[in-house]
Amino acid sequence: MGLDYENDGALHAKLIEDVLSQYPDKAAKRRKKHLSVATSKDEAEGEDKGLSECDVKSNIKSIPGVMTIRGCAYAGSKGVVWGPVKDMVHISHGPVGCGQYSWSQRRNYYVGTTGIDTFVTMQFTSDFQEKDIVFGGDKKLEKIIDEIEDLFPLSGGISVQSECPIGLIGDDIEAVSRKKAKEHEKTIVPVRCEGFRGVSQSLGHHIANDAIRDWVFDKDDVAFESGPYDVNVVGDYNIGGDAWASRILLEEIGLRVVGNWSGDATLAEIERAPKAKLNLIHCYRSMNYICRHMEEKYGIAWMEYNFFGPSQIEASLRNIAKHFGPEIEEKTEKVIAKYRPLVDAVIAKYQPRLEGRTVMLYVGGLRPRHVITAYEDLAMVIVGTGYEFAHNDDYQRTGHYVKNGTLIYDDVTGYELEKFIEGIRPDLVGSGIKEKYPVQKMGIPFRQMHSWDYSGPYHGYDGFAIFARDMDLAINNPVWGLYRAPWKKMKDAPLRAVAAE
């Protein structure tokens, strides 16, 4: 993590000033709190040298009409936390749209016979009609659960993912779930993740975590022989196989991953979690709640780790190993040594093609900070970063990752992001599908950093090689040099990236 650089704080401050000037006063006042330029604490407070401060307000309501990029609580629960649990049927309870738009879009990889014993890439919906809104949907939900039992007898359980109307019309999905769980002798989890709750996906994560606590844990019949090196991996959704590329390393250092939450997970892996020795959290934002609960109730320690890029992988592996003592630590050093030639070869191949290239990030969860060092391992430079739905503790953690002068934006609006990118003209932007095409139109290379742009995995050593390859192919593709029609004068096509080629 030793890459040393400083960003152009003055330019970034000016960009913030410029975008704020375009808002109506009331909105400008509110947006101002979400935008900042990272500054060292030694400058700001005269202490804690080396850390940066990312002082923005977060986790508050988006302003109407500004084109927030955020989603909703349902997206946080069904889309993120529950959806990947593979042997359960997740009902999108309400009108057809939410389930339709989120169907198969997060790339939570799993192994199973879809439609028979696993159900992740299917869209189960109660397809609410007007009469369900008027008369309530509880009877329909009962029938749906019966029909699932009839048609999908090998499902391990059911979750009910509430869409907006459920909470507004006063349905009692908890009562239905309790009744039907008893009748079918299966786990049925009602989740109150209506999209209007909270300010973003984030509350949906929390609600989903609470549902695990309230509706899955503390069953009497969890039979499991636990061992001294049992860990849960928490907050890895196995996007493009991330959790597999992580698991292979944890197993190699001698740990036993008894549960992965929630990518490629079965309900059994969640039920037995309280029997593990340690919870390893990758996505802190979406799953810290249940880890804190397990710590309080079952005394299981938890630890954050980062498997993006070799520096963080090594640091994380050592940190995890320390928890288990010399035997694991010894194995860990062997594993790090084993992968060192791969890392060296990847860096030798790609760093010359990527060195000094600038990157702006805007993602959710953990990535706006966690992937920074993976870029820096390739000698790339992070000029701006921000989160869709972070809280204060995320920005505190971000301070350990970013350099002086980095532009920080919370719940950025479409307008701001466009203007920031225009003003900075980074060599690469990493964000989501909604941002991808506007950025590419500007002639700036882009990678989707939610879905890995249909590639991946990016976690672990195997993933780092793919990450490096993908950043290279994004930035160094010849198409970016073709944007300007040769008969147009330069002033008509102010394309820095192209002009520089």
Added chain:
Amino acid sequence: MPQSAEKVLDHAPLFREPEYRQMLAEKKLSFECPHPDQIVTDQRELTKTWEYREKNLAREALVINPAKACQPLGAVFAAAGFERTMSFVHGSQGCVAYYRSHLSRHFKEPSSAVSSSMTEDAAVFGGLKNMVDGLANTYKLYDPKMIAVSTTCMAEVIGDDLRSFIENAKNEGSVPSDFHVPFAHTPAFVGSHVDGYDGMVKGVLEHFWKGSERSQAAGTINIIPGFDGFCVGNNRELKRLLDLMGVTYTVIQDASDQFDTPSDGEYRMYDGGTKIEDVKGALNAEATLSLQHYNTRKTLEYCNEVGQATASFHYPLGVQATDEFLMKVSAISGQEIPETIRMERGRLVDAMADSQSWLHGKKYAIYGDPDFVYGITRFVMETGGEPTHCLATNGTSAWEAEMKELLASSSFGQDAQIWAGKDLWAMRSLLFTEPVDLLIGNSYGKYLERDTGTPLIRLMFPIFDRHHHHRFPLMGYQGGLRVLTTILDKIFDKLDRETSETGVTDYSYDLTR
């Protein structure tokens, strides 16, 4: 170690490597508590049976893998077809993130829309404040000429009234009083995206036409395309044909440029679309034609009310449907269909004749929006194909009746079954119990292709996993050629695959077909 810098393996090959196979096998056995393999196999076989099909089709409440979306998606798509128009969806904000993503994933293009970002407090007190602030912000930041307001189900359930909210917002100065803010209530729990399209287009027309005096311009025509993932190719083809005929027309709701902006260094948030002046002028047209009847039922009713003649089609593609459309245009406009178009028609018929032996008697399952299914079914029968299953999750009983009539009109439609309101999990049972040669639909059909082995042809929105198909027309004679070629490619590729085994089947691996 499977990974190397020389040959980087991503997910597709990486997890097939022995280290990962073994790891996953052990994970399954030790930690997943799986069902025994035999039980999984038995259940899988059971789902292929008539017995399972009966249970599957008898479902009354559960919907699995539907082929439809919700109303506001249609409204957002509709708004994208007007000049510098920003969609403003009143209600929860997550919905808007979904519509934008959905449209971007299909078109591989930017998709802009804003939300009024209502949360718990708005659920209690109503979303008026969100509307007032939201319109002001959108107007200031995104410099639109028009803001088209629709609703998510949250706003509908709590009963927010758009007309009065917008009026209030104007009174409070959010936007100038003469600024264009058409609206449509688009409850997600009624109908589907095609109804949201209908509502929004009607909302726009009402906004501009209400209170205006109509003076009919004889021979002029309005054309409304309907919700169409192929609007880029189709609308341009349509305009080419109308220009060839010399017709005076307005395409109302034309998203062909909005969803096909060039890459030249400039991000165009708005591009193309029906000009506001043209929408106003369209009141005077003699007739309004809809290319997709089930997308425009209310809109056409309104056009009728203002005094226009109306007619609707079902996604006109292939020979006869294109004939009918052009003849209608010709009848209203008084313009002859020129010889060049007759030549194009002849070329499509020529191509169909060249390939008829490969198409005659092929059985099809077709699903999608009601008009699309009708249009494709008709074309398939023109090629000598036999539609076996015609399914529209958002098909009504009226659609079912029209389909019956269409199928009865041809000897190739005699064995067809019509499935209104059914979903793709039902289709799975249908394909297992009454198999077909080809499946026509969208990307979601790939799961059916995987499970049942039926080759999938992607011809309808959304197409996420193939690129750029939507840039080519399906409508008109040229579009017919494209559809024909796509079907033939699928047939030939499959035949080549099945006959390519050296020394076993490759006697049939013919060079010329």
